[in-house]
Amino acid sequence: xxxxxxxxxxxxxxxxxxxxxxxxxxxxxxxxxxxxxxxxxxxxxxxxxxxxxxxxxxxxxxxxxxxxxxxxxxxxxxxxxxxxxxxxxxxxxxxxxxxxxxxxxxxxxxxxxxxxxxxxxxxxxxxxxxxxxxxxxxxxxxxxxxxxxxxxxxxxxxxxxxxxxxxxxxxxxxxxxxxxxxxxxxxxxxxxxxxxxxxxxxxxxxxxxxxxxxxxxxxxxxxxxxxxxxxxxxxxxxxxxxxxxxxxxxxxxxxxxxxxxxxxxxxxxxxxxx
Amino acid sequence: xxxxxxxxxxxxxxxxxxxxxxxxxxxxxxxxxxxxxxxxxxxxxxxxxxxxxxxxxxxxxxxxxxxxxxxxxxxxxxxxxxxxxxxxxxxxxxxxxxxxxxxxxxxxxxxxxxxxxxxxxxxxxxxxxxxxxxxxxxxxxxxxxxxxxxxxxxxxxxxxxxxxxxxxxxxxxxxxxxxxxxxxxxxxxxxxxxxxxxxxxxxxxxxxxxxxxxxxxxxxxxxxxxxxxxxxxxxxxxxxxxxxxxxxxxxxxxxxxxxxxxxx
Numbered sequence: 001x002x003x004x005x006x007x008x009x010x011x012x013x014x015x016x017x018x019x020x021x022x023x024x025x026x027x028x029x030x031x032x033x034x035x036x037x038x039x040x041x042x043x044x045x046x047x048x049x050x051x052x053x054x055x056x057x058x059x060x061x062x063x064x065x066x067x068x069x070x071x072x073x074x075x076x077x078x079x080x081x082x083x084x085x086x087x088x089x090x091x092x093x094x095x096x097x098x099x100x101x102x103x104x105x106x107x108x109x110x111x112x113x114x115x116x117x118x119x120x121x122x123x124x125x126x127x128x129x130x131x132x133x134x135x136x137x138x139x140x141x142x143x144x145x146x147x148x149x150x151x152x153x154x155x156x157x158x159x160x161x162x163x164x165x166x167x168x169x170x171x172x173x174x175x176x177x178x179x180x181x182x183x184x185x186x187x188x189x190x191x192x193x194x195x196x197x198x199x200x201x202x203x204x205x206x207x208x209x210x211x212x213x214x215x216x217x218x219x220x221x222x223x224x225x226x227x228x229x230x231x232x233x234x235x236x237x238x239x240x241x242x243x244x245x246x247x248x249x250x251x252x253x254x255x256x257x258x259x260x261x262x263x264x265x266x267x268x269x270x271x272x273x274x
Numbered sequence: 275x276x277x278x279x280x281x282x283x284x285x286x287x288x289x290x291x292x293x294x295x296x297x298x299x300x301x302x303x304x305x306x307x308x309x310x311x312x313x314x315x316x317x318x319x320x321x322x323x324x325x326x327x328x329x330x331x332x333x334x335x336x337x338x339x340x341x342x343x344x345x346x347x348x349x350x351x352x353x354x355x356x357x358x359x360x361x362x363x364x365x366x367x368x369x370x371x372x373x374x375x376x377x378x379x380x381x382x383x384x385x386x387x388x389x390x391x392x393x394x395x396x397x398x399x400x401x402x403x404x405x406x407x408x409x410x411x412x413x414x415x416x417x418x419x420x421x422x423x424x425x426x427x428x429x430x431x432x433x434x435x436x437x438x439x440x441x442x443x444x445x446x447x448x449x450x451x452x453x454x455x456x457x458x459x460x461x462x463x464x465x466x467x468x469x470x471x472x473x474x475x476x477x478x479x480x481x482x483x484x485x486x487x488x489x490x491x492x493x494x495x496x497x498x499x500x501x502x503x504x505x506x507x508x509x510x511x512x513x514x515x516x517x518x519x520x521x522x523x524x525x526x527x528x529x530x531x532x533x534x535x536x537x538x
Contacts, residue, residue, distance in 0.1 A: 005358045005359075005361050005362035006358065006359060006362030006363065006374065008354075008355065008358050009355040009356070009358050009359040009362070009378070009418065010359075010374055010377065012355055013377050013378065013380075013415075013418075014377070016393075016396070016411060016415070017377075017380065017381060017389075017392075017393075017415050018377070018380075019396060020389075020392035020393045020395065020396035021384075021388070021392045023392065023395045023396045023399055024388070024391055024392035024395050024396075027395045027399075039398070077291055077294075080283075080284060080287045080288075081287060081288060081291045083284065084284040084285070084287060084288040085288070087276070088276070088281055088284050088285065088288070089288065097288065097292065099527070100292060100295065100296065101295065103520065103523065104295055104296075104299070106469075106472055106473075106519055106520065106523040107299065107476075107516050107519060107520060108476035108478075108492065108512070108515045108516060108519060109476070109478065109479075110476065110478045110492050110495055110496060110499075110515075111302065111476070111495075111512040111515055111516055112298065112299070114302070114495070114499055114508070114512060115298040115299060115301060115302040115512075116298060117499070118301060118302065118305055118313055118315075119298060119301060119315075121313065121314070121315075123314035123315065124313075124314070124315050125301050125315040125316075128315045128316065153294070153295075153298065156291075156294075156295070157295075185276060185277060185280065210385055211385065213385060214385025214386060214387040214388065214479075215385075215387070215479075216387060216479075217478060217479065217496070220500060221496075221499060221500065231385075231387050234387055234391060235387070235482075238391060238394065238483065244394070244395060244398065247391060248391060248395060251387065251388055251391050254385055254387075254388070255384075255388065258385075
């Protein structure tokens with residue numbers, strides 16, 4: 001009975017999803033005929049070699065840099081926010097804030113990206129607000145700065161939740177013990193709370209890092225000419241350039257980076273906090 | 275133990291982050307009523323004319339219809355596969371159990387672009403032409419997880435003795451399912467289905483790679499935004515997309531938190 005129940009979904013996943021991922025990995029070793037645009041099934045490593053050609057290394061480093069910047073920004077924003085929810089806000093406000101933080105995750109990701117396009121426009125709400133307080137215009141629409149803000153905005157909830165969970169688990173007695181031993185606020189923060197929050201921060205960073213590595217929507221909507229990311233290359237090679245084998249080969253780059261990153265985070269105890 | 279200044283600072287930080295999360299959505303909502311077709315802030319006046327214009331737009335209607343069908347079908351597939359998987363894994367231990375549960379989480383663990391590109395290559399290789407059904411398959415991969423998680427969580431909180439008692443009292447498999455299992459997991463199934471629909475309804479990353487010539491609503495939006503076309507209609511659809519995905523999530527939240535009481 002049980003075996004019968006589980007076999008249908010397992011079969012569906014193995015024969016469609018896993019099979020598709022295998023096809024993706026194999027496809028990277030094929031080529032596209034430049035005349036017909038059809039995929040030719042001759043095995044070679046050309047696509048993987050082409051990853052090292054300009055401009056791809058630059059794009060890969062830009063993507064890693066962006067993912068790292070977004071991750072650090074999310075951490076800086078999320079830690080005091082989660083701390084506030086756990087230790088300062090009352091139980092009712094805590095629930096309201098948790099819902100208010102999670103709900104945007106379910107609101108269309110595309111719409112959330114688009115909302116920033118409206119805000120950052122030269123005659124959008126950002127410049128209006130800046131002028132209101134007497135500051136000059138800030139024209140960051142369609143730049144890497146815009147992408148940085150948008151990525152931080154859309155992935156932020158993924159960072160808050162594990163950090164919140166990590167902070168909530170710290171027993172009050174630890175903080176009292178620290179205070180009894182003469183640890184003042186900053187010392188307790190640095191030597192007790194932060195170390196215990198590290199697994200949560202690491203767990204959150206897996207999401208913020210991985211999601212930035214694979215994204216192509218934000219670069220194409222709020223990025224500028226110099227804002228291509230790994231996702232953009234995959235997206236353009238499949239759609240415009242019609243070079244699916246190269247797109248497939250290039251898609252292994254974020255997979256490899258993530259495998260490395262996961263190993264790193266595992267050492268920080270991220271998996272116990274997921 | 276925090277000093278007064280620290281606490282004030284933390285309150286301010288909390289308020290700032292809250293504003294950061296919600297002001298963009300509020301601004302988005304205001305733009306849907308923009309009386310001008312130039313998207314500048316503040317908007318010169320309010321109108322609801324873009325709503326009726328969007329509603330009567332043939333392209334928008336076709337996309338809306340496709341999104342609804344894809345969402346409902348993907349939800350149906352997710353309900354069947356997700357609950358089968360949860361029932362199969364909830365009360366059994368077998369070799370490879372962890373790999374099986376990992377299998378179902380894979381579509382949300384891998385970046386969407388990998389899932390999308392993988393399915394795209396898969397369909398092309400087998401000569402499957404892109405249609406409503408390829409969209410449904412693409413959405414089902416990540417919708418199954420939602421139903422699976424919800425039902426599994428409910429089954430873990432339910433004692434297995436209920437089902438054994440039913441069998442001991444002479445109920446056959448179907449009777450137990452109808453009288454014991456369904457009432458137990460009912461709300462979890464509904465919540466899972468609502469969340470699955472909310473996910474499918476506004477998905478774009480995977481959909482882009484698995485849709486054919488027809489646009490779903492998010493694909494239509496993406497195209498309009500990239501070309502800078504029909505922006506008043508874009509604003510209206512954006513607001514509608516937000517509301518239509520927020521309502522199922524809210525209901526699902528109510529269903530799962532309510533049942534944590536004595537009945538669950």
